[in-house]
Amino acid sequence: MLGMAPQSGEYAVIGIRLDGTIVVWNRAAEQLYGYSANEVLGSHVERLYAPTDVAVGLPAALVSATLRRGRWHGFARRLRSDGTGLRTRALMVPIVAGERVEHIFEVSVVAHSGKPMALQQALAAVRDAFPLALHRAQRRRRGRGSIGAVAV
Numbered sequence: 001m002l003g004m005a006p007q008s009g010e011y012a013v014i015g016i017r018l019d020g021t022i023v024v025w026n027r028a029a030e031q032l033y034g035y036s037a038n039e040v041l042g043s044h045v046e047r048l049y050a051p052t053d054v055a056v057g058l059p060a061a062l063v064s065a066t067l068r069r070g071r072w073h074g075f076a077r078r079l080r081s082d083g084t085g086l087r088t089r090a091l092m093v094p095i096v097a098g099e100r101v102e103h104i105f106e107v108s109v110v111a112h113s114g115k116p117m118a119l120q121q122a123l124a125a126v127r128d129a130f131p132l133a134l135h136r137a138q139r140r141r142r143g144r145g146s147i148g149a150v151a152v
Contacts, residue, residue, distance in 0.1 A: 012088075012108035015095070018067075020045045020059060023103065032088075032108060034081035048078045050085065066092040066104050 012032040015024025022045055025037045033040075033048060040047070046054045053059070066072040073091040080086055088108045095103040 012106075014045070014048075014106045014108075015103050016045045016063075016106070017103055018063065018101065020063070024105070029108070032080075032086070033078070039081075050077055050079055053077060062092060063104055066094055067101060070094065 011026075012029035013024065013026045014022060014029055016022050022040050022043055025035075025040050029040075030036055035047075046059050049059055062072055062076070071091065071093045074089070076088050076090045078086045078088055090106050090108055092104055092106045094101040095105055
């Protein structure tokens with residue numbers, strides 16, 4: 001499931017490894033951030049943050065919070081490829097393979113038109129884009145409980 005993510009409407013879906021390497025980038029992310037998948041895949045997620053946020057360790061702090069809490073959602077300042085700022089509402093969830101977390105997925109809940117979107121609509125977009133992963137996560141929650149991680 002690495003590389004170009006399935007279409008998910010106007011929701012930017014970004015997948016990163018725990019070291020911050022971007023491994024999933026959908027078309028909505030291309031439109032929102034201005035980078036093509038070829039430009040961004042394999043690079044560090046820090047390129048999407050303002051230098052001041054990188055300097056204080058914000059990207060790593062968000063990954064850490066996501067792992068501790070099972071998800072993170074809130075507002076985040078990001079940068080487009082042309083250097084202009086962008087305020088997004090984001091949801092970050094860990095992706096579990098077996099018993100360990102391998103990736104963090106982020107869904108931007110700001111459409112590339114700049115209009116805020118409801119969180120439930122963003123979750124529906126993720127469900128539509130990644131039905132197998134979410135199906136397994138629901139099955140896992142019924143079986144053993146979960147901290148909100150998505151199992152694959």
